Amino acid sequence: MLQGPALNAPSASHVITHKKTINMTRFSKSTSGSNRSDGVAAGEPIAGGATSARILVVEDDFLISLELEHRLIDAGFTVVGIAVTAGEAVSMAGSKGPDLAVMDIRLADRTDGVEAAIELFSTLGIRSIFVSAHADVETRKRAAPASPVGWLQKPYPAEALIRLIRAHLSEPSA
Secondary structure (H helix, E strand, O other), X not given: OOOOHHHOOOOOOEEEEOXXXXXXXXXXXXXXXXXXXXXXXXXXXXXXXXOOOEEEEEOOOHHHHHHHHHHHHHOOOEEEEEEOOHHHHHHHHHHHOOOEEEEOOEOHHHOEHHHHHHHHHHHHOOEEEEEEOOOOHHHHHHHHHHOOOEEXXXXXXXXXXXXXXXXXXXXXXX
8 A cells, every 4th residue: 555645654765565665766767868777778789689678577566567667668678568467477478479577476366476487488488587575495496497587586676687688688599
């Protein structure tokens, strides 16, 4: 539940969601044009000279998914969709053909991002980057069949995700 200023809310750089405070300053954009915080110029070529990779965002927190979408677009990627459940992720991946999924683990309707990532990889060959507060050893073991590209623990700087995507796309097998 979001709280407004009249309700003694935290500063504007924090959001209350699911009884957690998320520091949104990690995702804040530079507004000074070429002075980008991720060090990447918009439209900069990526793997093999391509100008865009197709990314599926799987995240059930509206504010996080919206900010993530904007950061990925600003970095020159194409966001093919935002899914909030595992079923939506599999359906969107099948119809939109992303190159990669950015996957949260705990999703809406109590669905599981690990299971979605395994299905994306086993049926469509789409790999995932897990972005979650849940990166314990058991979760990582469970996710191994999805052949994850990497893991980022929330909260994370958007620049780290962009670097991880670019590194993956520059690999010869990507």
